[in-house]
Amino acid sequence: MLASEVVQVMVRVISPYIGDTMSRAAAEAHCQKLGVFGGLINDEQLEALLGKVGAGLNIFLGREKAANVMAEVRRELRTGAVAR
Amino acid sequence: MSGFGGRAAVAVVLAAVLLFLAWGLAPEAAVFRDAQSQHALLALAALVKLALLLAGALVAFACRDRLDEGNPARPAWALLAAGLFATLAGQLSLAPYQLVSGQSPFPSVGDLYYVLSYPFFIAAFLVFLRAYREAGFPMGSAAERVGIVAGVGVIAVVLAVVILRPVAAGGEDLLERILNVAYPVLDLVLLLPLALLLRIALRLGTSRVGLVWGELLAGFVFLCLSDMLFAYLTALGQQHVDPYLHACYVLAYGLVAGGALQQLRLLKA
Numbered sequence: 212m213l214a215s216e217v218v219q220v221m222v223r224v225i226s227p228y229i230g231d232t233m234s235r236a237a238a239e240a241h242c243q244k245l246g247v248f249g250g251l252i253n254d255e256q257l258e259a260l261l262g263k264v265g266a267g268l269n270i271f272l273g274r275e276k277a278a279n280v281m282a283e284v285r286r287e288l289r290t291g292a293v294a295r
Numbered sequence: 296m297s298g299f300g301g302r303a304a305v306a307v308v309l310a311a312v313l314l315f316l317a318w319g320l321a322p323e324a325a326v327f328r329d330a331q332s333q334h335a336l337l338a339l340a341a342l343v344k345l346a347l348l349l350a351g352a353l354v355a356f357a358c359r360d361r362l363d364e365g366n367p368a369r370p371a372w373a374l375l376a377a378g379l380f381a382t383l384a385g386q387l388s389l390a391p392y393q394l395v396s397g398q399s400p401f402p403s404v405g406d407l408y409y410v411l412s413y414p415f416f417i418a419a420f421l422v423f424l425r426a427y428r429e430a431g432f433p434m435g436s437a438a439e440r441v442g443i444v445a446g447v448g449v450i451a452v453v454l455a456v457v458i459l460r461p462v463a464a465g466g467e468d469l470l471e472r473i474l475n476v477a478y479p480v481l482d483l484v485l486l487l488p489l490a491l492l493l494r495i496a497l498r499l500g501t502s503r504v505g506l507v508w509g510e511l512l513a514g515f516v517f518l519c520l521s522d523m524l525f526a527y528l529t530a531l532g533q534q535h536v537d538p539y540l541h542a543c544y545v546l547a548y549g550l551v552a553g554g555a556l557q558q559l560r561l562l563k564a
Contacts, residue, residue, distance in 0.1 A: 228561075230500035236433040244431070267430035270368045271504045273361055273562045 212288070214242055214252040220287045221264060225280060229271060237267055261285065301556065304350075308549035311343045312542045319538035334397030340541040341393040344386050344548055351552035352379035354559050361562040367426035371419045372558075378415030379551070384408040399537075401529065402470045410474070413481040416515070420488035427495060440491060447490040451483035458523055462530040475526040482519040489515055507557040514550030517543055 218238045225234040241263040245256050252260070261281055268277035318327045318336055326332060359372035385408035392398050428434050435443075462475040489512060496512055499505030521543035528536050 226502065228502055229504045230498060230502035232500060233432065233495075233498045233502070236498065237431060240433050241431055263431055267432055269363075269366060270426050270430045270432075271561070273366070274363050276562065276564065 212252055212257065212291075214247045214250060216291065217252055217257060217260065217288065218242065220291060221284055224284045224287055225264070225268065228268065228280065238264060241267075257288075301553075305549075305553070307343070308347070308545060308553075311339070311545050312549075315340065315538045315542035315545065319536065319542065322538070330397070336538070336541075337397050337399070338394045340545065341386070341390045343545050345383065345390060347545065347548035347552050348379055348383040348386055351548060351555050352376050352383055354552060354555040355379055358555060358558050358562060361559065367429055368423065371422035371426060374415050374419035374422060375555070378412040378419060381408045381412035381415060382548075385412070402474050406474050410477060410481070413485060417481075417485055417488060420485070420492055424488060424491055432495065433498070434491070435494060443490050443494060444487050447486055451486055454523070455479060455483055458527045462526055471529075475530055478522045478526045482522045485515065486519055489519075503557070503561055507554050507561065510550045510554030510557060512554075514547050514552075514554060517547035517550060521547055 218235065221238045222231060222234040225238075229237070238260070241260055242252075245259050245263070247256050247260070261284065264284075265277050265281040268280055271277075272280065315336070317324075321327065327336070353376075355372055355376035359369050359376060362369040362372065385405040388405035388408060389399060389403060392400055392403070424434070434440065458479045459476055462479070463472065492508065493512055496505060496508035499508055521540055524536070524543065525540055528540075
């Protein structure tokens with residue numbers, strides 16, 4: 212899966228909570244820290260990215276709500292993968 | 296609080312703010328002129344402030360309760376609640392005078408609690424900033440952060456010189472002068488972490504968390520403005536602007552309580 216697609220899905224799902232700018236900036240910052248500089252993202256990197264973004268959301272939304280939002284991101288990513 | 300309750304609270308706050316603004320704009324109007332009306336308005340201001348501070352403190356503490364023990368924002372909400380409880384204690388100390396005799400003594404024991412609230416608020420904002428940084432949210436480069444703090448610091452110093460000159464030169468008693476200097480100085484210190492949080496809030500836009508921070512920060516900006524105006528105008532002996540100060544404080548406490556309530560709704564949703 213392309214990292215840019217993952218970021219796009221994350222931004223779409225998370226932006227109602229923390230805004231488009233913050234969602235994109237946070238997702239891209241975590242991608243950089245994980246060494247994902249564009250191109251493909253592997254499963255391990257994807258799990259780490261979801262974990263990091265979820266932990267960040269936890270600060271604003273609490274554990275339960277953040278987990279629900281990240282589950283929605285996972286669903287969207289799976290749906291996108293199946294559609295391809 | 297239900298959606299209807301929330302809207303009713305907003306309507307009460309706005310009505311109170313408009314009433315105090317009207318009082319300030321037309322103090323000679325028949326409805327505001329006599330001492331009985333002024334006593335009633337002061338009592339109303341005291342009760343609205345108490346209600347908003349109690350609501351804000353309880354809701355901020357509920358936000359702390361809804362977050363897990365390991366959540367880095369949890370202590371920040373606890374500190375914010377503590378600051379609001381301290382402000383509430385200050386207002387509670389002042390309220391009997393305002394309700395019974397229609398006077399607001401200054402200095403009073405309430406000032407002890409008002410001053411005590413500042414370390415809690417400043418600590419709360421610093422803990423929020425640390426929590427957001429640790430969570431990996433972009434906080435800007437170190438140079439950018441230093442630039443913001445330095446910019447606000449310069450504005451704060453200029454404001455401090457303008458505000459504190461008449462205050463320090465005032466002929467009131469020593470405690471009054473100390474407090475009139477302490478409030479603006481503490482407010483200006485509070486503005487430094489507020490400026491960094493404002494940068495984050497702007498990035499949150501009109502999202503749900505953005506609305507939480509928009510209300511909270513607007514509330515604290517009004518609180519700082521109110522305190523600085525209070526010190527400046529008290530030093531100049533301009534008591535006739537009290538209605539505007541009541542309007543500012545009611546708006547500040549209302550916005551802070553509203554922001555905390557938005558956060559609690561977000562945590563409960």
